[in-house]
Amino acid sequence: MNTLAEENYLKCIYHLSADAGIVSTNQIAASLNTKASSVTDMLKKLADKVLINYTRYQGVSLTPAGEKIAVGIIRKHRLWEYFLVEKLNFKWDQVHDMAEEMEHISSEELIDRLDEFMGHPKHDPHGDPIPDCNGKFKSAELKPLSTLTVNQCGVISGVRDHSSPFLQYLEKQQLTIGKTITITDIIEYDHSVALKLEANKEIHISREVANNLLIAL
Amino acid sequence: MNTLAEENYLKCIYHLSADAGIVSTNQIAASLNTKASSVTDMLKKLADKVLINYTRYQGVSLTPAGEKIAVGIIRKHRLWEYFLVEKLNFKWDQVHDMAEEMEHISSEELIDRLDEFMGHPKHDPHGDPIPDCNGKFKSAELKPLSTLTVNQCGVISGVRDHSSPFLQYLEKQQLTIGKTITITDIIEYDHSVALKLEANKEIHISREVANNLLIAL
DNA sequence: TAAAAAATTTAGACTAATCTAAAATATGGA
DNA sequence: TCCATATTTTAGATTAGTCTAAATTTTTTA
Numbered sequence: 001m002n003t004l005a006e007e008n009y010l011k012c013i014y015h016l017s018a019d020a021g022i023v024s025t026n027q028i029a030a031s032l033n034t035k036a037s038s039v040t041d042m043l044k045k046l047a048d049k050v051l052i053n054y055t056r057y058q059g060v061s062l063t064p065a066g067e068k069i070a071v072g073i074i075r076k077h078r079l080w081e082y083f084l085v086e087k088l089n090f091k092w093d094q095v096h097d098m099a100e101e102m103e104h105i106s107s108e109e110l111i112d113r114l115d116e117f118m119g120h121p122k123h124d125p126h127g128d129p130i131p132d133c134n135g136k137f138k139s140a141e142l143k144p145l146s147t148l149t150v151n152q153c154g155v156i157s158g159v160r161d162h163s164s165p166f167l168q169y170l171e172k173q174q175l176t177i178g179k180t181i182t183i184t185d186i187i188e189y190d191h192s193v194a195l196k197l198e199a200n201k202e203i204h205i206s207r208e209v210a211n212n213l214l215i216a217l
Numbered sequence: 218m219n220t221l222a223e224e225n226y227l228k229c230i231y232h233l234s235a236d237a238g239i240v241s242t243n244q245i246a247a248s249l250n251t252k253a254s255s256v257t258d259m260l261k262k263l264a265d266k267v268l269i270n271y272t273r274y275q276g277v278s279l280t281p282a283g284e285k286i287a288v289g290i291i292r293k294h295r296l297w298e299y300f301l302v303e304k305l306n307f308k309w310d311q312v313h314d315m316a317e318e319m320e321h322i323s324s325e326e327l328i329d330r331l332d333e334f335m336g337h338p339k340h341d342p343h344g345d346p347i348p349d350c351n352g353k354f355k356s357a358e359l360k361p362l363s364t365l366t367v368n369q370c371g372v373i374s375g376v377r378d379h380s381s382p383f384l385q386y387l388e389k390q391q392l393t394i395g396k397t398i399t400i401t402d403i404i405e406y407d408h409s410v411a412l413k414l415e416a417n418k419e420i421h422i423s424r425e426v427a428n429n430l431l432i433a434l
Numbered sequence: 435t436a437a438a439a440a441a442t443t444t445a446g447a448c449t450a451a452t453c454t455a456a457a458a459t460a461t462g463g464a
Numbered sequence: 465t466c467c468a469t470a471t472t473t474t475a476g477a478t479t480a481g482t483c484t485a486a487a488t489t490t491t492t493t494a
Contacts, residue, residue, distance in 0.1 A: 241471080241472085242471075242472055242473085243470090243471065243472080253471075253472060253473085254472085254473070254474080254475095256472090257472065257473055257474085258473095273472080273473070274471080274472055274473080
C-alpha cells in the first residue's frame with residue numbers, strides 16, 4: 001500500500017493542517033525531525049500519488065485520498081492507545097511510542113474488531129476523539145483552560161501537549177480527563193490560574209499548563 | 218535495534234535450523250522469496266553483528282545472541298496470534314499475516330503485559346509452544362499422524378503446514394487442536410488413514426494430511 | 435521597491451536492501 | 465580423481481529515504 005515514511009508524512013501533514021490549513025516544508029521538517037530537502041523529495045512523491053496538493057514553494061494540503069489515509073492511521077493510533085491503557089493497564093503517558101508503531105499494522109479488519117472488542121470507544125486516553133470505521137468523528141468544542149474566567153466551571157477533556165512529563169505532572173495534580181474544575185482566581189502578574197477540583201481541593205497552575213489543558217464547558 | 222529485514226532473516230534461520238542444524242544460503246532464499254545473492258549480503262551483515270556463525274560457502278547457524286532475538290520474535294508472533302483468535306475471534310487460518318506484522322512491535326513490556334492479560338498461554342492457536350519472557354519453552358513430543366499404527370490413539374496437538382487451505386480443511390473435518398482421535402485403518406495402497414473422532418465419527422484422510430497433523434500420544 | 439533574510443528546492447552523495455549477471459567454489463558421479 | 469553441475473559469492477546497478485551544500489524563490493524590511 002503506502003510505505004511507513006509516506007504514512008508518517010500524511011499523518012504529520014494532517015495534524016499540522018488542523019491549525020494552519022496549508023502546511024510549509026519547514027513545519028513538516030521540524031515536526032518529523034528531518035531536513036527540508038528530504039521533505040521536498042517526499043512531497044513530490046506524495047503529489048505524484050495524488051495524496052497531497054503541492055506546488056513548489058507554496059506549501060501543501062491533503063487531498064481527500066490523503067486525508068482518508070491520515071484519518072485511518074489516527075484511528076488506529078488512538079484505538080491502540082485505548083487498548084494499551086484500558087486492557088494492558090499502561091499509564092496515559094506511556095502509550096504514545098508504542099501506538100506510533102502499532103498504527104502501521106495494515107489490516108482494516110483487525111482494527112475494526114479491536115474497536116468492537118473495546119466497545120467502540122469515542123475518545124482515546126488523552127481525550128482525543130477516535131474516528132469511526134468510516135473516518136467520521138466530531139471533535140468537541142474545547143477551550144484552553146487559560147481562556148476561562150473566574151468562577152467559570154468545566155470538565156477537563158483534552159490536552160494540547162502529549163509529552164510524558166506534562167502528562168505525568170497532570171496525573172500527579174489529579175488533573176485528568178473527566179475531572180470537573182472551577183476557576184477560583186487568575187493572577188494578573190503571570191497569568192497563572194488557581195482552581196478548585198471536585199473534592200474542593202485547591203491547586204495552582206502556571207499559564208503554560210493552563211494553555212495546554214482543554215476544557216469542555 | 219535491528220531492522221525488519223534482519224529480524225525476518227533471524228527468524229527464518231531459526232525455523233530452518235530446527236530441521237537441519239546448519240542452514241544453506243539457498244534454503245534461506247527460497248524461504249524468504251528472495252535471491253541467493255541478497256541472502257549472502259545479509260549474512261555478512263548479521264555475521265558482523267555476531268548474530269550468526271557464518272563462513273563463506275559453509276552455511277550458517279545462529280549464535281546465542283541471534284537465537285535470543287529469533288525466539289523473542291517467535292514469542293511475539295505466537296502471543297499476537299493467540300490474542301487475535303481468543304480476543305478478537307479470528308479463525309486460526311486468518312491470523313498468520315497479521316501476526317507477521319505485529320511480531321515486529323518492539324516493546325518488551327507490551328508483550329509481557331499482553332502475555333499476562335491473556336493468562337500466560339502455553340500454546341498458540343496452531344498448537345505451537347509460546348516461549349516465556351525468558352525465551353524458555355518445551356516443545357512436546359509430537360509425531361506425525363502418519364507414523365501411528367492401527368488402534369493407536371492420541372490428541373491432535375499441532376500442524377506442520379500453517380497454510381490457510383490446510384487449516385480450513387482441518388476445521389471442516391473437525392480435526393482441530395485438542396481433539397482425540399483413534400486410528401481405525403491404514404490403507405496399504407496409498408497410505409491414507411481412517412480414523413475415529415470423539416463422537417465416534419469416522420473420517421478418512423490422505424497420507425499428505427496425515428503427514429502434516431501432529432499427535433501427542 | 436530593492437536588498438537582505440528566510441524558506442524552499444535542486445544537485446549530488448550515502449545507506450539498506452534488493453536485483454541480475456558473472457565469477458568462484460563445492461559436490462557428486464563416472 | 466576429474467569434470468559437469470549446483471551452489472554460493474562478487475561486482476555492479478537500482479530504489480527509497482535520507483543528508484549536505486549550493487542555487488533558487490519568496491518574504492521581509494528598511
